[in-house]
Amino acid sequence: MDDEEARTRLLDAAEALFYAEGIQAVGMDRIRTESGVPLKRLYKVFPAKEALVAAYLDRRDRRWTASLRGAVAEAADPVGAVFAWLAAWFSEPDFRGCAFLNAYGELGTGPAAVLDVVRRHKAELQELLAEAAGAGREDLADQLLILVEGATVVAALTPGPAPAHNAAAAAATLMRAAGA
Structure with a gap:
């Protein structure tokens, strides 16, 4: 080997x-x-275990983000596609919430390498949501991030697509209010 x-x-x-x-x-x-x-x-x-944890999260980030980007790239409604993708993810039988928030919840600001991966993942998600919201709508992207993260936490407690559907309805309201 x-x-x-x-x-x-x-x-x-x-x-x-x-x-x-x-x-x-x-x-x-x-x-x-x-x-x-x-x-x-x-x-x-x-x-060290810290190196393994950082590598695990880094690999998961690349796969997770690529999958979400793929779903959004092909969609006529990119914001809706984000929440549809989340609904499918929340329905997977082994869904246990956000690996990055779980790691942060367990380790806090402990291992710097792990915290760096968690922060980078959330920044990439923020960037993806900004692209989905459209140019010049950074405030809207911030609000969408809160909806995504909130839906993910709720789904970790009550798995299934409902949290994503509820967040999608809130996102649609935000998009209409922003004139998007």
């Missing part, structure tokens, strides 16, 4: 475990066991 295969296996195991059970609840030994990567290779690839 080379470092690249080990990295992939470790990230796959870390993502499944961290998202389902939490970062602090899962130790490196459990990740090693689940991934089948020898301990020496694990620490060669990820010298």
